[in-house]
Each structure stands twice: as C-alpha cells, then as structure tokens.
Amino acid sequence: MFLISLVVARYLVVFDLDLLPKYDPETYGLQTCADNGIWHYADIVLGRFMRRPFISFTVAALTFGLFLSPSSAIASTPSIYGARQNSLEFASSSSYLSLSPGINVGTSAFTFETYFKTGPVIDNGFFLGVGGGNGLSINIHSANEIQIDAYGINATIFVLPTSMQPNTWHHIAVSRAANNDETVWLDGQRATSGYNRWNTGLTYGPVFTDDRNYNGQATGVNKSDACGHCNQPGDRDFNGVSLTGLRVVVGSSVYDPQSSTIAIPSTPLSNLPNTALLLNVTNASGFLTDSSGNQTITNSSVTYRSADIAVPTPPTALTAVAGNGTAVIAFMDGATYVPLSPASSTSPITIPGLVNGSTYTVDLKATNAVGDSAASSSVNVTPAAPAAPNSEPTSTPSPSPSSNAANSEAVVPTTVRTKTVGGKKIITWNTKSDLVLKTYNKTTKKNTVRKLTDGKAFINNPQPGQTAKYTITNASGQLLKTFTVKAKPGLPKRLTVARQATTLNATWTKAAGAKRYRVIITPELGEPIVLITTDPNISIDLKNSAEATIKVVAIGANGLTSQVIAKTT
Secondary structure (H helix, E strand, C coil): CEEEEEEECCEEEEEECCCCCCEECCCCEECCEEECCEEEECCCCHHHHHCCCCCCCCCCEEEEECCCCCCCCCCCHHHHHHHCCCEEEECCCCCEEEEEEEECCECCCEEEEEEEECCCCCCCCEEEEEEEECCCEEEEEECCEEEEEECCEEEEEEECCCCCCCCCEEEEEEEECCCCEEEEEECCEECCEEEECCCCCCEECCCEECCCCECEEEEEECCCCCCCCCCCCCCCCCCCEEEEEEEEEECCCCCCCCCCECCCCCCCCCCCCCEEEEECCCCCCCCCCCCCCCCEEEEECCEEECCCCCCCCCCEEEEEEECCCCEEEEEECCCCCCCCCCCCCCCCEEECCCCCCCCEEEEEEEECCCCECCCCCCEEECCCCCCCCCCCCCCCCCCCHHHHHHHHHHCCCCCEEEEEECCEEEEEECCCCCEEEEEEECCCCEEEEEEECCCEEEECCCCCCCEEEEEEEECCCCEEEEEEEECCCCCCEEEEEEEECCEEEEEEECCCCEEEEEEEEEECCCCCEEEEECCCEEEEECCCCCCEEEEEEEEECCCCEEEEEEECC
C-alpha cells in the first residue's frame, strides 16, 4: 500500500489509498468526519474542491480519502504479529533455555501461548519441558498435533484444525480452565478432537477434561530432562525454529476452552495477572529477560533474531505521465514493501479528479503492518485536456473533399485493441500515430518503455511465474489502454515418491518461476497432510505404512500454479 501526497498552491492534499477513509461494505459509501483539526472529506469530488481556489480555509491541511478498491483483511495475522517482533532462534537440540525455579502448574488453571516460526521441517520440539516430578510439558507431536504430557501421566494429543506449515509463523495457545476443561488453538482455531497417546482408541472431542496434577517443575524450552521418552527419537527438537511472545499464566485461564475461536493477541504480549513467564524479546541486549520477573533464564546456544518485517523503504524511480484531469504515477517498490490492501495498489497508480493546467508535486510512502516509510523523491506533473481540432475560419473557401478526409482523419480518437494469438498478445490501433508501451514487471519490479509504430505490435508474455502490467499511451501521455498478463510457473518434473515403512520421501526438479511448492499428501488411511516448502525434497513420517498419493503444486510469485501427481512406490 502507498500514500500519495500532492502539493497544490499552499494546500497539502494527501491521498491515502487504504487507511482513509474507512470503507463501509454495506453502502460502498465514503464517510466524512473531522478530528483534531484534520478534516476528512469523502462525499465530495476531489476535482470539485480544486475548482474552488478562492475558498479560504482555516485549517492548513486537508486530508482526502481516495478509495480505489474494497479493503481486504490481512490474510495471515499470526505471520504479521510474529514477523514484526524480535525472536529467539533455536538451531538444534543443543539450543535450549533453562528456567529457574521453573513453573509448577499443579491442579491450577493455566494458559500457555507463543508465536513461533517453524523450521524447514515440522519437528517435535518442546515449548515447555519437564525438569522434575510431574511437571507440565507441551510439544509438537506432528504437523497437525500438539501433545500435553508429564512424567508418569498419560499424554493427551490434540488434533489441530489445519497442519502447521514449514518456515511459517503460527500462534499456539493451550488453556485449562478452573473446571478442568482443556484445549489447544492454532492461529485462533480450536482443535477438532483429541486422543490418548498410549491408547489411541481412547478418543475425545475438542475439549478434554484434564484433572491431572502437574506437580513438578517445567524448567526448559526445547529441553525436557525428567521424561525418559520425551527426547526420543533424536529429531524431537527445534531445528531452525524461532519463538517470541512466549507467555505462561498459572492460576487463571486467558482463553475459554469452550470457545471454538479466539482473538489472538497483538505483539508484544502484555504482562497479565498471574503471569509466570513472559518473553517478548524486545531487544538484543535483554532478549532473555523474563518480563514477569519470576524466572531466571540460562541460555544454551539460543540466538537473538531481528524482526522479519521492518518499516519499508520508500518507493523509488517515480515517473509521472499527465492525462486529461489525471496523472499516472509509475514507481519501483521499496525493498521491504509488504502489500496489504488494496491489492491493486501497485505501479502505476492513476490519480483522477485533477485540474488541467495545475502543476502537482507527487511523492509516495510505502506502508506495511509496522508503519510508514520515509517519503520518496517527488515528481511534478501538469494534466492537460487533449488538443481541440483546428477549425477553419469562415472566410476560408470550403476545402476539397480530399482535405475534408484529412481533417476527419486527424480528429478520429485512437482506439487500441488486444488479442492473444499463439500465446502472444497482439496490439492494434486505428490511427497512424505512434504509441508508447510501458511495461511494469510486478515480479522483478522493472519498468521498460517501447515505442509502437505502424498500427500493430506484438508483445512477449512474462517469464514463468511472473506478472507484467502493460500501459499504452499516446505521444502526449494520454492513457489509452492497460492490461495485465500472468504466466504460470513451469511444471515440477521427474516427481519421484518412495516409502520406507511409515516414512514418505519425495523429490522433484525445480519448476521454472516457482517461488514455493504446496505438497498435498493423501494417505489411503488417515487425513490429508499439507506442506508448504521451497525445497524440492521432502521427508515426512506418516501414522501408518499405507499407500499415499502426493500432489506437488508449483506456485509462482503471481499466485498461478502448475501441478503434478504421483503415488508411492
């Protein structure tokens, strides 16, 4: 998303393409309000204000909301909340934290929650590990299962509503209420069911009655000393996993287990009453400080990781093309730009409602979940109406039929048409004038300009997985046509699938233009498993040794897909 500022005379007009004004989905109306001396006008046309230069305003800045398309919700709130916070990175089983004196839940209500980024594979590390007695432990059991356990207590497995994805931020929450109701939520969605780890025929609904006494100390993160089976096999540890906003509350429940959904908290997490541990990872110097003040933390090879998302860098290389009451602004995205809403606010942007003959100074700011970038360098643009055809004086003799035809041809408006032939776009137009084709590759962020002649031109499609936007103008910059072409990524080739006992291995060649792969494993017995990966090699443990079908979907940067399917051999 971008903020566009225009300076006209002594008035500052700010176009905010997303935040102002608020969109009313019921009426598609734009609302008007005044707040703290800044006026937000939406029910009037921008051009109407600009055509009244003699009106005197007592406020220095007028803020207009320019609505381009309906706002859409952020697709993955856990990703935003986790990625914008510094975190703790666990490289392997030798990376762990020790807590002293530890956390004794006993029979109390409790809540555990954290934001965590998975590694390249979904491993089985411990969010909390037991250090003595029957202390509570919470760990990943599989990509769609969380285990609640303690030494000498039958472990409960909660089945999640969706599978965790590799290299992805998630939010996990575990709560036991005062009445012993207990459940797990992944990304705000409650578990669908549960079962006993050691007696899988003993099953539960999404809420389990947990009246067990966790009378011991939980003393580790990615470490569980007092449980003999907990650290076996050897891959049951975090490998390339990051954690932040880790909070344990003992004596009360933050979330109601009877709720099928919860509102996940914004980062950093707050220090609630009864908080026994809080790691917000605020800065590099104090990244192991427990904000609750209850735990002393000893570090073994856990490292500080800066936030994945920061304030974006500003857009660059602004260019402006004047139109009839409009300006088309092309630009290159800042390096850390994360598009939010509206999704169409990419280069170029057309600003309507301007006054012909007035000069505008335009600059842009990029914005993401963290904040706004600095302003870009500015460009000037002066919209102008198309030149009117010359009329002959009344004293001039009537022109000949041939000159009538010439004058008639001069005022025919240029019409541009496109069609696809043999995978290529053909551009045609009805006049002899030369046109200008501007191509903006949304994937590579590159702009190119090409002159079109002779009434016909061919364009090549973008590379696999890429998207290009084409803008056609006449020589004076008047916009004639825009269109977008998306290309699918190539196919993942030579897909090989093998099964050894309950372990499934799959490999394939990288697909041209693929940014990542969605892998869907459908066993003959059991639920489908969905993984997201950038590596054309996967290895995953299934619950049984039955045959399985695997679908590998290559996903381009533009969202288009290509897929192949194979069965285990």
